[in-house]
Amino acid sequence: MGAMRKDRDIPYIGKDALAFTLTSAATADSEALKQASRLGIVAGLRSMTPLAVLTWSETEVAPKLKTITALLAAGELIGDKLPFTPSRLKPGSVLFRLTIGATAGALLCKRIQQPVLTGAIRGAVGAAIGTVAGYAYRTVAADVTGIPDIVWAIIEDGVAVGLGRLATTSDTQNL
Secondary structure (H helix, E strand, O other), X not given: OEEEOOOOOOEEEOHHHHHHHHHHHHHHHHHHHHHHHHHHHHHHHOOOHHHHHHHHOOOOOOHHHHHHXXXXXXXXXXXXXXXXXXXXXXXXXHHHHHHHHHHHHHHHHHHOOOOXXXXXXXXXXXXXXXXXXHHHXXXXXXXXXXXXXXXXXXXXXXXXXXXXXXXXXXXXXXX
């Protein structure tokens, strides 16, 4: 990696080694940001799921915390189907989802030693996208197909859990 400059006896890092180092760091950052965005999207779909998948994918989390986050996520999966559940597009709901998305993105990036602030921003942006996309998907799918909304809601549950697991287990341990 190091070489001696011909004009001086000073070791330096060659262009190729520097390019490899910068590319490796950029790839790790890029993957971490994708994962943070995915967790944010999950927060937009099911707000408590990102925290549950984060705690369950970490070995050094207290069992009580895992249980609490799992119960909160399960409660939301059930509550989402109830007729009196408010729209995810109400300002309070949107703000909550953005906050959870930012928190999840920051926690994931902290876990894998990547920029926490950038992870929080990506998580919040992902939550905004997930919130609007989830609402549009459910509304359009039920209207176009005539299949009851509850069917689409259950599919959305599966997407949220699967995407959350992907975001917390796919290569994040190796970054």
